[in-house]
Each structure stands twice: as structure tokens, then as C-alpha cells.
Amino acid sequence: MIKNKALSTAQKEILAETEFTFNHLAEEDLAAVIDPAYDVAEMDDDKLLEFLELANILYRAGEQLISDQQYDFVFLEELRNRLPDHPFLQTVEPEPLTEAKTVDLPFRMLSTEKAYEFAAIERWVNRIDKAAGECGVGFATLVFRATPKLDGFAAYDDGVKLYTRGDGRRGTDISRVFERGLQVAGDGARGLGPGEIVVSRSYFLENLADMFENSRNFQASLIKEKALEPPAAEAIRLKKAVFYPFSLLPSWQGTWRELAAGFDDIIDLLWQKTDYDVDGIVIEIVDEKIKEFMGATRHHHRWQIAFKRNTETAEVEVLRVVAQTSRSGRVNPVAEVEPTRLSGALIKRVTAHHYNMVRQQGIGPGARIRLSRSGEVIPKIEKVLVPAIPELPETCPSCGSPLIWENDYLLCINNLNCPAQITNSIEHFFKVLGNNDGFGPSSIRKIYTGGVATIPGIYRLREEDFVLLGFGPKQAENMVGQLQRSRAEPIEDWRFLAAFGIYRMGMGNCEKLLGFFPLETVFTLTRADIITIKGFSEKIAEAMVAGLSAAKELFDELYAMGFNLTRTPLDGEKKDADGPLAGKLIVFTGAMQQGSRDDMKKQAKLLGAKVGDSITGKTDMLVCGERVGPAKINRAKELGIQLLSEAEYLALFR
The missing domain is CATH 3.30.470.30 (DNA ligase/mRNA capping enzyme)
Known part of the structure; x- marks a missing residue:
């Protein structure tokens, strides 16, 4: 395993022999990527795939870059979660020997x-x-x-x-x-x-x-x-x-x-x-x-x-149990443990699931616990070996309000004034919206600390306001630009609704709901209306009606700000059943010039196509923008998939 920014001479020779090139990664970034503390979620799909290819080449050639556990349970698992049908997961990783035909x-x-x-x-x-x-x-x-x-x-x-x-x-x-x-x-x-x-x-x-x-x-x-x-x-x-x-x-x-x-x-x-x-x-x-x-x-x-067993376990001492309040008000226990390496990662914190588990099993300072990562990326507490006296919080760590028990969970019911619930909800909104940058946890905390505690309040901020909140002039300019972008760029109406974080209304349920009822009408729906949709039980419908009622005022205020919402076609609306895309499974790849890939995917669905994220034997058409790697093109040719440039694809509708 490499210990510094540069690859070893032997590793570089192998990559040269196999004609591997860095297209998305930078060699100087590898030291950070292979660090067990690295968050693989920071990698986009192209970088993740390139790193997997790189790591596999070096592994097969005997100059291993990362451990088997780190490869399988961090990077490869991330690909499985993102793109479960990607060809990399469906083919044999080749041995990179180039010395003979x-x-x-x-x-x-x-x-x-x-x-x-x-x-x-x-x-x-x-x-x-x-x-x-x-x-x-x-x-x-x-x-x-x-x-x-x-x-x-x-x-x-x-x-x-x-x-x-x-x-x-x-x-x-x-x-x-x-x-x-x-x-x-x-x-x-x-x-x-x-x-x-x-x-x-x-x-x-x-x-x-x-x-x-x-x-x-x-x-x-x-x-x-x-x-x-x-x-x-x-x-x-x-x-x-x-x-x-x-x-x-x-x-x-x-x-x-x-x-x-x-x-x-x-x-x-x-x-x-x-x-x-x-x-x-x-x-x-x-x-x-x-x-x-x-x-x-x-x-x-x-x-x-x-x-296969990923049975590497570690016995560690619990240093303390930290309470964290989620946007739903649940107060979750996180055990901080003495640092230990487990399956290639440095583990310092592990979830204890809920405070009833902490109470019943004696998870407190001084407890000895066994950790494992049995085929999972996230470590878990396998067993409490030596219990200790648990410390159960009586008040919310964020707002100081008294906590109540709800089944296994401690709950903060001060949802309107609890800083953690407010900031987590704001962060959730921008994250689900997905068409903005710069509104992560640290920025949201800075804005909240400065006295702005609502999403509409954030949208009303000007550049000088951001500067007063502690942002630099250039950053303030970017923040305002991103807020404008989030309103101007087209976004699905179901994604906009899901961003409010209403209980039982994740993106899937919102898309299903808006396939039957227009967005403007959902706040008038009754439980009886919702249970007419297959898959929505009375219990779910009741929770959705209550959540919609609580969110209506905030929704109305934001909706009036003019977001560019793309309407979900209602069930039964006729799609182009006789068009050139009807029934086709299409994959879009590369950088598009006439619009974003998301826009093209939406259009294809409206024209009766199915859209995939990766090439498989069932793919009918690969639409290529700019900067598409030869491996993907060759793979499509091998499978007999129709290849179209962006211009050729758009010409189908002219």
C-alpha cells in the first residue's frame, strides 16, 4: 500500500504497461482517497469507477493499493449501492498481464x-x-x-x-x-x-x-x-x-x-x-x-x-455516548470508542441505534464492546462484553427541552424551536432539491447562528447579508447565485415536495402521489383520497395528511417564490406509444450540449422510454455526449447496442 502521494515505481510501471490513464482522478489525490478515513461518498461515479479499475489492476499485478476489505466493503460496495447493474459488477476483472498476447x-x-x-x-x-x-x-x-x-x-x-x-x-x-x-x-x-x-x-x-x-x-x-x-x-x-x-x-x-x-x-x-x-x-x-x-x-x-466472511472484529472501550438530535426529533446515541482499525477503516464512532438499547445493554463510559463489519460498510456493536452504567439524557442536547420516551426512542418534541431539528431540516431541503451547491451543514449552521432560521428567510438573503453572516464577498456572491439557480433550473415537482421532509413522504412516495393528484391539490387530500393509491395504507395516509397540514404554510411561502417545477404526468395521461423511443431502454452518457442529462431523461420518459443508469444486455440505445470513454463505446458495440450522438438523438424528433 502506498504511503505517500506518489505511486511506487513498480505500480507506475504496471499502469504504464496496461496503458492506464488518469482521466477523472489525479495521482496526487490518491493518498487521500486510500486513507481509511476518506468518505467515498465524495467521489462522483466516474472517479469511483476509475479508482476501482486502478485498484484492481494493481491488485491483480501483485502491487496492491488498498486492502481487500477496503476494496470490497468501501469502494465496491459504494458502486453496488449507486449502480447495482453497472457492467463493472457483471464482468470478470481482468488480470493486467501485458507481456504476452x-x-x-x-x-x-x-x-x-x-x-x-x-x-x-x-x-x-x-x-x-x-x-x-x-x-x-x-x-x-x-x-x-x-x-x-x-x-x-x-x-x-x-x-x-x-x-x-x-x-x-x-x-x-x-x-x-x-x-x-x-x-x-x-x-x-x-x-x-x-x-x-x-x-x-x-x-x-x-x-x-x-x-x-x-x-x-x-x-x-x-x-x-x-x-x-x-x-x-x-x-x-x-x-x-x-x-x-x-x-x-x-x-x-x-x-x-x-x-x-x-x-x-x-x-x-x-x-x-x-x-x-x-x-x-x-x-x-x-x-x-x-x-x-x-x-x-x-x-x-x-x-x-x-x-465470504468479513469477520474482522475488535474489542474496544466506550469513551462516552453522545446524544444527537435528528430532524425528526429523535435523539440518537453515538458511542465514541478508542480508535481502532476494522476492515481497513479507522473506527472512532459507532451507532448504538436507540437509547433503549443503551439502557438495556449497559452501553456507557468504560463499557467493553465487540465491533464487527459483517459485510457492511457501517460498523455495528456485535456484543457488550462488559457493561457499564449508561448515561441517559433527560434534555435535548440541542435545545435543552425535556425528552419523552416513544417506544425505544427518546424524543424532543420542541420541533419548532430546536436548533438541531431546524438546521437538519434546512439541510435536508437543499440536499433533496439537489440543484444547488454550498448549503451543507457548516454553511447552514453559520446562517442559523446569524439569526436566519427559515428556508424562505435564506432565499431572501442578499450578498451583503451573507457577508454580515460571516461569508467572504466571493462566497456571498456564489451563495446568492446558487439560490437563484435553485429556483431557475427545472426540478421535478415530486422532488420539490419531498424536500420538505414530511413523514412518510420520501421521493418515491411523492412521485407516486403526484402521479395521481396535481401538486396544487395535495394539501386538500383526505385519508380516503390517498388510500385509493395502491401501496398506501390507512396508517401511511393518516401520517401524510397530518404532515401535509403541518407543512402547508411553509410550502405556500416557498411555492410563491417561483420555483421552476416540472409537472409529473398523471396516471393515464397518454404517452407517445408510437414514437421512436416507445418501449426503448436508453442510457445517456457524457456531457450534453443542448441541455442536461436529467432534462433528456425526463423527456425520454415522457416519450415512452425507460431510462437506465448503466449499460446492460437489455439496453437498446446509448446516447453519447462529449468526453465518453472508449471502454463504454466498445462495451456497447460488443452488446449490439445502438449508438447515437446527441445530435442524432435529437434528430429523431424533428
């Missing part, structure tokens, strides 16, 4: 679908059960096989040549490693197909850890064209570095009932079965008929899954 692999070597909880394994098994039924095979007698997932360098041995995995379909010939003396694990025969080049864990720790940062660095050194260094040659001679075919791995076999009943014990046993790094347990179905029926995606075989 690629050749077709004799067998597809794909990645493996991952699961971090038993519930995810159960969902996979349900798919197996369904496939078995369609194949006429009895599920109860099906045989499942479980093996350790070695953390090595994936390769395929056909008995004559050894290939890297490459992109799963094409790899490079690295037969030279057998010519250098590499043996098959357990003195096994050649030609046993897919496996991993690995090094003994105990041998690495005793003899190589001082020379190589991690085992992947060492494994990569075994396959490079340059002559072997003495440590690598010695490890091969002693058979401490080997090619381990998957077919020779220790395994467990049995029915699903047997696997489910002894799942934890089986996983634990297989994890300790070999003296090699293991990063999961692969579970697969043995029946060839079902395997053929289920097939594979571009990324993984559907008949196989890897159970």
Missing part, C-alpha cells in the same frame, strides 16, 4: 458470486431448488460440494500449457512457471484444469514477509517473464509455492439439509483445512444437468457461490 482459454474461468450472510446462501439455494424442479431432479437428494476459496493467482492447466485467467475467456500463456519447477499441490498430475498459484501461509510468514508486502506480491513474482529471484526459486524448490487445482482441494459433500444443519461447523472446518490463504468457501451443485441448465452470467456461474 492473449489466447482463448480452453475453459471459461469466471468470478464467483459472493454471499456474506447465510440468508444470501438460502436465496441462492432457492434458485437451485427451482432449477431442479424444472430439470425434473429431486432437490432433497441433490449433492452440494464445499471447498476452500484460495486467495492466490487464478490459472488454468490443460496439461500442456498453463494460462492466466485473464478476463475469463482469454488469458496469457505462463507455462514458464512449470518449466521453472513449479509443482502441482500434493504431487498431483498436470492437466486438472482451473486452480490457483499459491504459497504456504506459514512459509511466507517465516521466510518472505520481510521481503514482500503480501502473498500476492510474491505470487506475481513467480509468473513474470524476468528471471526468478532467489526467494521465489527457493520456495518453488521446497514445494512451498505450488499450483493447486480446485479438484484436489479438501471438500465437504452432502445434501442441503445436512449443509444447512451444520453450516457454521462446516465453514470453520474447511477454512482451517489448508496452509494457504483462504478468503471464502465455495459452495456448488454437483449435478451436471442442473449446472448446464443454470449456466452463467458474464461474471459468474449461477450454480456456484462463495461464502
Whole structure:
């Protein structure tokens, strides 16, 4: 892992060999990005994807940039949350070897679908059960096989040549490693197909850890064209570095009932079965008929899954529990703990969920707790090991008002005068509106401290007012400009309504509501009106009516300021069913010249199209603005997707 702003010489050489270029990231920013304290939410989609590509290239080449945990549970998880259908998640990450031409692999070597909880394994098994039924095979007698997932360098041995995995379909010939003396694990025969080049864990720790940062660095050194260094040659001679075919791995076999009943014990046993790094347990179905029926995606075989543990835990002492008031008035406990690293991140604070948990489990200063990040980005309290006397607040930390209990929560009911509720609500408004910059937590606090406590009051501020509130002249000018922008730029009426933060009225419910009732009428709706919409229960409708009533005065004042609202088409309004976009799945990419991408998406929906965020096999049309990378264009061509420039797209309607 790099320790300063510059990449190491070896890392730079790898990036040069793979022709990687920095298009969205800057090399000097990498030190900040890989810091465990970095907030990945600050990255836009292009930077996130470029960083994932960069990190993967260096990982596959043995010059790891960040830890596996940080890659999987911070950056890759962020991509899954933002763009769950993005092609990066659907394809095999290629090995970045450029020293030889690629050749077709004799067998597809794909990645493996991952699961971090038993519930995810159960969902996979349900798919197996369904496939078995369609194949006429009895599920109860099906045989499942479980093996350790070695953390090595994936390769395929056909008995004559050894290939890297490459992109799963094409790899490079690295037969030279057998010519250098590499043996098959357990003195096994050649030609046993897919496996991993690995090094003994105990041998690495005793003899190589001082020379190589991690085992992947060492494994990569075994396959490079340059002559072997003495440590690598010695490890091969002693058979401490080997090619381990998957077919020779220790395994467990049995029915699903047997696997489910002894799942934890089986996983634990297989994890300790070999003296090699293991990063999961692969579970697969043995029946060839079902395997053929289920097939594979571009990324993984559907008949196989890897159970992975991110079981790194830490026992820490609670320093104190801090109360924080949310915009809803709930007072939430946050435990400040002694700083500790967990799954690549420096943890200083962890949520305690609610004060009833604090009260019942004894989470207070001096308590010892166990933290874990079981497949999650956010750490959680797994167990209270040594309880302490909890400290329960009696008054709101923001306004000092007495708190009341509401089920598990402490609640501040001074919602009209509580600074935390007011500032959080203002911040929520600007954040949901999404067409402005500069109105984050610190700016909102500064404005509130200066005596402006309402959203309409903020919109009435002039440049000189912002200067008096403590903003610099240039910043004051920008703030006024952003307020003007937020009113002038088109914005969906459902987004505007959702910005008021009314209980039960998030963006999804607001869009659904305005699909049946115009914005101007929603404040006159009754509970009976709302429950006519599918998905809205009486309880939800009651909460919405109460919330709309409470927000009406504020809404009227802001609505009169002239926001440029785009009306949501009412259900039943005719769309262009016969137009050129009807029924098409369209993805917009690049910088547009005739309008924003959001505007183009809205127009496409009104013309009967569906709009996606990323290219998939179901995409019909990719509309390209400026500065679109070649990878996306090539991907679209591979999938046979129609490519249109912005001008060609707009010409469809002329």
C-alpha cells in the first residue's frame, strides 16, 4: 500500500504497461482517497469507477493499493449501492498481464458470486431448488460440494500449457512457471484444469514477509517473464509455492439439509483445512444437468457461490455516548470508542441505534464492546462484553427541552424551536432539491447562528447579508447565485415536495402521489383520497395528511417564490406509444450540449422510454455526449447496442 502521494515505481510501471490513464482522478489525490478515513461518498461515479479499475489492476499485478476489505466493503460496495447493474459488477476483472498476447482459454474461468450472510446462501439455494424442479431432479437428494476459496493467482492447466485467467475467456500463456519447477499441490498430475498459484501461509510468514508486502506480491513474482529471484526459486524448490487445482482441494459433500444443519461447523472446518490463504468457501451443485441448465452470467456461474466472511472484529472501550438530535426529533446515541482499525477503516464512532438499547445493554463510559463489519460498510456493536452504567439524557442536547420516551426512542418534541431539528431540516431541503451547491451543514449552521432560521428567510438573503453572516464577498456572491439557480433550473415537482421532509413522504412516495393528484391539490387530500393509491395504507395516509397540514404554510411561502417545477404526468395521461423511443431502454452518457442529462431523461420518459443508469444486455440505445470513454463505446458495440450522438438523438424528433 502506498504511503505517500506518489505511486511506487513498480505500480507506475504496471499502469504504464496496461496503458492506464488518469482521466477523472489525479495521482496526487490518491493518498487521500486510500486513507481509511476518506468518505467515498465524495467521489462522483466516474472517479469511483476509475479508482476501482486502478485498484484492481494493481491488485491483480501483485502491487496492491488498498486492502481487500477496503476494496470490497468501501469502494465496491459504494458502486453496488449507486449502480447495482453497472457492467463493472457483471464482468470478470481482468488480470493486467501485458507481456504476452492473449489466447482463448480452453475453459471459461469466471468470478464467483459472493454471499456474506447465510440468508444470501438460502436465496441462492432457492434458485437451485427451482432449477431442479424444472430439470425434473429431486432437490432433497441433490449433492452440494464445499471447498476452500484460495486467495492466490487464478490459472488454468490443460496439461500442456498453463494460462492466466485473464478476463475469463482469454488469458496469457505462463507455462514458464512449470518449466521453472513449479509443482502441482500434493504431487498431483498436470492437466486438472482451473486452480490457483499459491504459497504456504506459514512459509511466507517465516521466510518472505520481510521481503514482500503480501502473498500476492510474491505470487506475481513467480509468473513474470524476468528471471526468478532467489526467494521465489527457493520456495518453488521446497514445494512451498505450488499450483493447486480446485479438484484436489479438501471438500465437504452432502445434501442441503445436512449443509444447512451444520453450516457454521462446516465453514470453520474447511477454512482451517489448508496452509494457504483462504478468503471464502465455495459452495456448488454437483449435478451436471442442473449446472448446464443454470449456466452463467458474464461474471459468474449461477450454480456456484462463495461464502465470504468479513469477520474482522475488535474489542474496544466506550469513551462516552453522545446524544444527537435528528430532524425528526429523535435523539440518537453515538458511542465514541478508542480508535481502532476494522476492515481497513479507522473506527472512532459507532451507532448504538436507540437509547433503549443503551439502557438495556449497559452501553456507557468504560463499557467493553465487540465491533464487527459483517459485510457492511457501517460498523455495528456485535456484543457488550462488559457493561457499564449508561448515561441517559433527560434534555435535548440541542435545545435543552425535556425528552419523552416513544417506544425505544427518546424524543424532543420542541420541533419548532430546536436548533438541531431546524438546521437538519434546512439541510435536508437543499440536499433533496439537489440543484444547488454550498448549503451543507457548516454553511447552514453559520446562517442559523446569524439569526436566519427559515428556508424562505435564506432565499431572501442578499450578498451583503451573507457577508454580515460571516461569508467572504466571493462566497456571498456564489451563495446568492446558487439560490437563484435553485429556483431557475427545472426540478421535478415530486422532488420539490419531498424536500420538505414530511413523514412518510420520501421521493418515491411523492412521485407516486403526484402521479395521481396535481401538486396544487395535495394539501386538500383526505385519508380516503390517498388510500385509493395502491401501496398506501390507512396508517401511511393518516401520517401524510397530518404532515401535509403541518407543512402547508411553509410550502405556500416557498411555492410563491417561483420555483421552476416540472409537472409529473398523471396516471393515464397518454404517452407517445408510437414514437421512436416507445418501449426503448436508453442510457445517456457524457456531457450534453443542448441541455442536461436529467432534462433528456425526463423527456425520454415522457416519450415512452425507460431510462437506465448503466449499460446492460437489455439496453437498446446509448446516447453519447462529449468526453465518453472508449471502454463504454466498445462495451456497447460488443452488446449490439445502438449508438447515437446527441445530435442524432435529437434528430429523431424533428
